[in-house]
Amino acid sequence: MATVPATAKCVVIGAGIVGNGLVYHLANLGWRDIVQIDKGPLPNPGGSTGHASNFIFPVDHSREIADITADSVKQYQEMGVFTQSGGIEVARTEERMEELRRRMSSAKAWSIPAELLTPEQVQEKVPFLDKDVILGGCYFPTVGVVDSLRAGTIFRERAQELGALTLAPNVEVTGMVVTDGRITAVETTGGSIACEYVVIAAGVWSPKLAKMAGAHIPLTPAVHQMISVGPCEQLAAIPGEISFPIVRDMDTFCYERQHGSDMEVGSYAHRPILMDAEDIPSIEQSKLSPTELPFTSDDFDPQLEQALELMPELLGDERAEIRYAINGLLSLTPDGFPLLGETPEVKGLWSAAAVWIKEGPGTSRAVAEWMVHGNPEIDLGHSDIARFYPHQRTRAHIRARTSESFNKTYGIIHPSEQYSSSRNIRLAPMHASEKELGAVFFETAGWERPHWYESNAALVEKFGDVCMPREHEWDARWWSQIINAEHLQMRETAGLVDLSAFCIFDIIGPAALEAVQRIIVAQADVKIGRVIYTPVLDERGGFRSDLTVMRVAHDRFRVVTGGAHGMADLKWFADRMPAGAVVVDLTSAYTTIGVWGPNARAILASVTRDDVSREGFPFATCRDIEVGNLSVTASRISYVGEYGWELYTPIENGAALWAALLEAGAEHGLIPVGIGVYGTTGRIEKGYRAYGYELDTERTLAEAGMQRPKIKEQDFIGKEAIIAQVAQPPTSVLCSLTVDDHMSKSGVKRYMLGGEPIMTREGGELAGTHGWHPYVTTAGSAPSLGKHVLMAYLPPEYAVVGQELAVCYMDELYPVTVAANDATPLFDPENDRVKGNA
Amino acid sequence: MTDVLVCIKRVPEATGEVTLTPDGLGIDGSHAGYTVSPNEECAVELAVQVADGGRCTVLTLGPAGAVDQLRAALAVGMTDGIHIEGDSDAFSPADVAREVAAAVRARGEAGSAYDLVLLGNDAADTGDFQVGVRLAYALGYPVVTGIQTVSVEGSTAILTGEGPDGSETYRVALPAVVTVLEGGVEPRYPSVMGRMKAKKAPIETLAPTTVPVGSGRLALEVPPPPPNQVRILGEGAAAAPAFVATLAELGVLR
DSSP states (O other), X not given: OOOSOSEEEEEEEOOSXXXXXXXXXXXXXXXXXXXXXXXXXXXXXXXXXXXXXXXXOOOOSOHHHHHHHHHHHHHHHHTTOEEEOOEEEEESSHHHHHHHHHHHHHHHHTTOOOEEEOHHHHHHHSTTSOGGXXXXXXXXXXXXXXXXXXXXXXXXXXXXXXXXXXXXXXXXXXXXXXXXXXXXXXXXXXXXXXXXXXXEOOGGGHHHHHHHTTOOOOOEEEEEEEEEEEOOHHHHXXXXXXXXXXXXXXXXXXXXXXXXXXXXXXXXXXXXXXXXXXXXXXXXXXXXXXXXXXXXXXXXXXXXXXXXXXXXXXXXXXXXXXXXXEEXXXXXXXXXSOEEEEOSSSBTEEEEESOOGGGHHHHHHHHHHHHHHSXXXXXXXXXXXGGOOGGGGSHHHXXXXXXXXXXXXXXXXXXXXXXXXXXXXXXXXXHHHHHHTTEEEEEETTEEEEEEEGGGTHHHHHHGGGGXXXXXXXXXXXOOXXXXXXXXXXXXXXXXXXXXXXXXXXXXXXXXXXXXXXXXXXXXXXXXXXXXXXXXXXXXXXXXXXXXXXXXXXXXXXXXXXXXXXXXXXXXXXXXXXXXXXXXEOTTTEEEEEEESTTHHHHHHHHOSSOOSTTXXXXXXXXXXXXXXXXXXXXXXXXXXXXXXXXXXXXXXXXXXXXXXXXXXXXXXXXXXXXXXXXXXXXXXXXXXXXXXXXXXTOOHHHXXXXXXXXXXXXXXXXXXXXXXXXXXXXXXXXXXXXXXXXXXXXXXXXXXXXXXXXXXXXXXXXXXXXXXXXXXXXXXXXXXXXXXXXXXXXXXXXXXXXXXXXXXXXXXXXEEEEESXXXXXXXXXXXXXXXXX | OOOEEEEEOOEEXXXXXXXXXXXXXXXXXXXXXXXXXXXHHHHHHHHHHHHTTSOEEEEEXXXXXXXXXXXXXXXXXXXXXXXXXXXXXXOOHHHHHHHHHHHHHHHXXXXXXXXXXXXXXXXXXXXXXXXXXHHHHHHTOOEEEEEOEEEEETTEEEEEEEETTEEEEEEEESSEEEEEOTXXXXXXXXXHHHHHHHHHSOEEEEOOSSOOOOOOOOOOOXXXXXXXXXXXXXSGGGGHHHHHHHHHXXXXXX
């Protein structure tokens, strides 16, 4: 007998915090006919929500996660299941104190209350903590604990009150039916449900469910150990669940969280213990629940010792017993971000997985908005499940990266920190040559990209202090003065840049023009051989991407976009193809080499008989040329503010083209130049915006200073929104700022790395932000200006050239001045170099 | 002060569904983990209580992983451990009794004899009810089975347990063997300090004295689950009469 409805609009799999939040938010946004299934009983079906420690620290270095967390707290508060307790991150080392100062800056950037404490002040708040073990702490008064199971019940009940939800607990999914690339039904132990949408919100089981439909949810179940010690006299003396701040002992990767008269001690310090979703025991096989596995005490013993150091009296009391100890399962992803959105493999199949308690309700609201309206209010770019390239979805990659990052859960992560595992996966054709040239490789989307070349070290001597050396180890970590030297040399002669990581795809067919015209903001109906730089917007006028499009034939357009965001762009285009147009991924077919600088033309002219003169090869055009015996598509554009080309050639010709250019360029002073120049110094001097930094779905053309005088006649996505924006002045303006003085109180020059809050000179909050917070989107050297430049959105009243402000770095203020309040480049404002006038 | 030895056995946790190992000869503990029986947990608790400053040794015969169970007992107050390394499935109750007796004798010869040897009434996995009696016979000690509380007065142990006609009390001269049934004491949980001490507590590792004869077990079989006894009385208001009738039948309502 069927125990589930035969049809539904949407099936939500999972009744943890995410699934429960989803059914409510989908119902609230107007969807009906929602069926929620879980193989376990309600209200605690046995997933990770059921054993969560349920505390929320609002601060995160990522804006996306901080915003989602803030929204979650709001929802928990509204439901009456949030108890504010405050929380303290304590430091045992000086390095950690510096990290706490950095977290102070992040807290200020997102306007989260925070305060640095001395050991004595920490002990005042947590009397049973031994102040002699720590150097200090960072206090977050708005930290709190939630009842996530109660929240789940409230969510479900609200969805039921709206008449939108049928609950099906104790029902297990046995299969998924995919017809012509779209999900059409879910098969369960209670019968089959024909449906339009399926959301997998099944936490650690999600990969197994996705596999049933031929899709990937790249996460791994991993163990997080937790014990509960009690009753503790000091805690029992005060009624209520929590009366002392939660303590994160950051250097030992542990936390101590009061729960009534018990103290919970959790750890991220033990060896990574990973599982496969298929190997999680069934409810029947489990002693407690499938995600509360038997405790392996050997793994926890070192942490126990450290916890005892921190709270010797409380935890050392013989009467306080360890009554509950688990190896709790949680979900880890290769890059630490959640897995949200429609799976790229199957239409209508959505993922809402790898989400922590602190992000649950906010995530469910955002995913529900995305499903119902097409776009979430909060930008979910970093969490988009479409972001992964195929190799990033493999079991080996997931396990390597999660193993590496597990012990960094409370780690001190540098903004440019590189993974050491799962490297050398995507190699450019000129990789061997780059290695010979001493390339220092950074990874993007699996590609090994030279960030700078040690072979250019001599240039540092040539340019001297103009290379802006960084004294502080943190500022100089994952960085080299050579980047700035390469930059200066490129501006003097020419640079050769490996851009193999570009994601390249063609839109082909009789309807190609119609398809591209509808997706991009710029006019797509251009002559063959034109190159278009264009934003791509969503319906609300927020940025989905910015990229270049070449018209290579009457029925063929070639899109070139950044590697990091390429897969999401590919899905955006593919999802919007009309009949008569298809998207073909050519990323692995072409390699791209950039040659830019005053001597670029002479260099290219020396290897080709084709006309590459200024008149013969105008800016923003592309054409096929012959370079010796190679066929190359040359495109005259620039992201570094210099005259030159992007050269595309079949990947198997890449090494030959690279070698030919290096050889021919030698007499013209050509040097290999790394991504440090291409991605930061070159573009920041030119005020070029980058997707994922300055541009995301929460930003508009007007705010980014990228509106054009004319809006094209044809319809395109976001057009109505742009027209509406024109009538209203923007609430923020993207500005470039220069740092006026780098000297810290301790007498060391400091260089911001991005993410820092912009404040008044005196350190006050900028007025007129209406709840958003100005922060540095990109920071980097501008060697040609001899300045450190920051980009940030500011309230219009502060977006005035010459406006004096401050940036807060490591909890210290540094004076800055607005140098540009639109897209005008700080270097070569008339673009004479790009045009070839210089 | 009493010197007590407690014998425990590492067994798969079996509170959930029982799954057999691929060879069908054992129970798979990989999901639920391993533990000792509640009877043995009570034996450990009794030992800690009656030792009163005396030596409290915990002994097991089992694989390398059985050290976890020794440490768990050490964490709640046992003072040292003896680990006879062997595949417990290959040992019959007679084999186990012989090995434990040898360990007890060896300790006695070394000048640290035990006044009291406690065991669980029966092992949680095999339920043979034999090792305690066989051990007592081998050692020439008196044995009392099914005991729930233990106290010591001088050289006499006072033991109580539940008999068919009510509570039974035994006074037994030491040294003696006692098998414990759960229910008389509440086993304690470890403290953090206990856990730290357990890490450092000495464990003597012994090899079996002879090759075990074996239990003669050929295969295990998991019987089908008992039929569902749930009877649905109805739904909503319509179920009320049947519900009331059932309550009356049970004597809850008169």
